[in-house]
Each structure stands twice: as C-alpha cells, then as structure tokens.
Amino acid sequence: xxxxxxxxxxxxxxxxxxxxxxxxxxxxxxxxxxxxxxxxxxxxxxxxxxxxxxxxxxxxxxxxxxxxxxxxxxxxxxxxxxxxxxxxxxxxxxxxxxxxxxxxxxxxxxxxxxxxxxxxxxxxxxxxxxxxxxxxxxxxxxxxxxxxxxxxxxxxxxxxxxxxxxxxxxxxxxxxxxxxxxxxxxxxxxxxxxxxxxxxxxxxxxxxxxxxxxxxxxxxxxxxxxxxxxxxxxxxxxxxxxxxxxxxxxxxxxxxxxxxx
Numbered sequence: 001x002x003x004x005x006x007x008x009x010x011x012x013x014x015x016x017x018x019x020x021x022x023x024x025x026x027x028x029x030x031x032x033x034x035x036x037x038x039x040x041x042x043x044x045x046x047x048x049x050x051x052x053x054x055x056x057x058x059x060x061x062x063x064x065x066x067x068x069x070x071x072x073x074x075x076x077x078x079x080x081x082x083x084x085x086x087x088x089x090x091x092x093x094x095x096x097x098x099x100x101x102x103x104x105x106x107x108x109x110x111x112x113x114x115x116x117x118x119x120x121x122x123x124x125x126x127x128x129x130x131x132x133x134x135x136x137x138x139x140x141x142x143x144x145x146x147x148x149x150x151x152x153x154x155x156x157x158x159x160x161x162x163x164x165x166x167x168x169x170x171x172x173x174x175x176x177x178x179x180x181x182x183x184x185x186x187x188x189x190x191x192x193x194x195x196x197x198x199x200x201x202x203x204x205x206x207x208x209x210x211x212x213x214x215x216x217x218x219x220x221x222x223x224x225x226x227x228x229x230x231x232x233x234x235x236x237x238x239x240x241x242x243x244x245x246x247x248x249x250x251x252x253x254x255x256x257x258x259x260x261x
Contacts, residue, residue, distance in 0.1 A: 040255060040258055041054075041255070041257045041258070043253070044252070044253050045252050052076055052088075053079065056074050056158075061098055069096065070098050070162075071096075072093070073091070074091070074092045075089070084114055086116045090110050090112060092107065094107075096162060102153075103126075103159040105127055106126040106159070106183065108122075123141070124139050133149060135181065148181070155178070165231075170237060172193055175191070178190075192213065193209055193210065195210075198210070202240070202256065203238075203240070209237075211229045212228045212229075228245070230242075
C-alpha cells in the first residue's frame with residue numbers, strides 16, 4: 001500500500017516539473033535564441049533507484065495566421081523493468097506566443113495503468129482566452145466542454161517553464177510569484193531564489209540559482225511539501241536538477257543530456 005501511494009503521488013506532481021519555475025516576476029527580458037530547438041533528457045530516482053525518464057523539447061519558432069508561436073513538449077515514461085506493476089506514457093504539449101510565452105493551447109495525453117497506479121487514458125485540450133480571463137477545457141473521451149475563469153497572467157506548466165528559461169532573468173534574492181492552471185487545479189505559488197554551488201551529473205559542480213517553494217499536494221490531503229529547482233547561473237539558465245520533498249519522502253530529477261531539437 002505504501003509503494004502504491006508513493007507512485008501515484010509521483011505521477012500527480014510530474015505536472016509541477018514545468019510549473020515550478022515561473023511566475024509574475026520581473027518584466028526584464030533577455031531572450032536566449034539558443035533556447036529554441038533543444039531537447040532536455042532527465043532521469044527520476046527515488047532512494048537512488050531509477051523510476052522514470054522525462055524529456056522536455058522546445059521547438060523552433062513557427063508562424064500561424066500571422067502570429068509567431070512556438071511549442072514545448074514534455075513526456076514522462078516509466079521504465080520497462082516496472083512491468084505490469086506500473087506503466088506510464090504521458091505527454092503534454094503547450095503552444096504559446098513567442099514574445100510573451102502566453103499560452104494559446106495546452107494538450108494533455110495521459111496513458112497509464114498497472115497494479116500500482118490508477119488506470120487513466122484520456123486526451124484533454126485547454127484553450128486559453130486571456131481577453132476574457134477564461135479557459136475552455138475540452139475532453140475528447142466524453143465530448144464535454146468546461147469553461148473556467150482564471151486570474152490575469154495565468155500560464156500552463158510548460159508555458160511557465162518556457163517563460164523563465166527563454167525570457168526572464170534569474171537573480172538571487174527574488175520572490176517569484178506564479179499562477180498556474182493545468183486543467184485540474186489553479187495554483188498560486190511563490191518561489192524564493194538563492195545562488196549556490198550544486199553538483200550536476202552532466203556538468204559536475206557549478207554555480208546555480210535555486211528556486212524553492214512550499215506547496216500543498218491534493219494526493220496527500222493538501223499536506224505541504226517543498227519543490228526545489230536549480231538553473232545554471234549563466235546566460236543559458238540550463239535546468240539542472242529538481243527535488244520534490246514530499247510528505248512521504250522525496251523524488252529527484254537529474255539532467256542527463258541536452259541536444260539540438
């Protein structure tokens with residue numbers, strides 16, 4: 001039972017991997033053109049044992065109906081040795097405006113099942129309408145539509161990831177406020193930033209900016225945990241590590257490789 005709770009919780013907080021690094025922070029921008037067309041590969045471990053592979057891919061800029069857009073994709077895959085106990089192949093895609101990173105569309109494709117996880121198979125599309133401060137959630141499996149009111153400057157998790165990786169500068173001592181909606185729950189969070197040295201599997205010991213925030217987790221009755229994310233303290237702002245200090249333990253994501261998209 002304990003293992004089942006832990007694995008289900010890990011699945012529920014994966015959406016926060018992108019969302020934990022953005023907010024309504026400073027308006028200063030310094031777009032990094034080298035950020036486009038990149039793929040980041042991560043491994044997720046618990047007690048040092050690998051359980052997931054995660055990939056974040058940032059596409060090159062494209063144009064649609066006169067608008068400059070780009071897409072960011074994230075996938076989370078369970079490792080094969082988990083077999084029938086736990087199988088997951090979840091994918092997420094955000095389409096956003098290039099200049100502002102404001103989301104246009106967020107697509108969630110969830111495919112998971114096993115003895116230790118709740119079976120889910122669905123496709124949801126979240127359409128953002130910032131002029132009306134609303135989103136429309138379309139559910140393919142039932143053909144249902146739901147309209148939800150949101151505060152201004154609300155992002156989906158991946159568009160928030162793009163905003164701070166591609167746009168905003170990170171400085172120690174900042175309080176970064178964010179509003180995030182992933183089709184399930186609206187979250188208002190505050191991250192505190194600090195510069196420190198960190199050991200990275202890919203780069204060794206480097207200077208990094210750590211972002212840290214407490215947040216509640218619905219899977220554990222809204223009990224609080226801590227999210228920490230480290231970016232390199234250079235112009236590249238490479239996302240190196242993430243730790244989730246959960247009510248039942250912790251999970252660690254480490255960057256394994258970066259390649260051109």
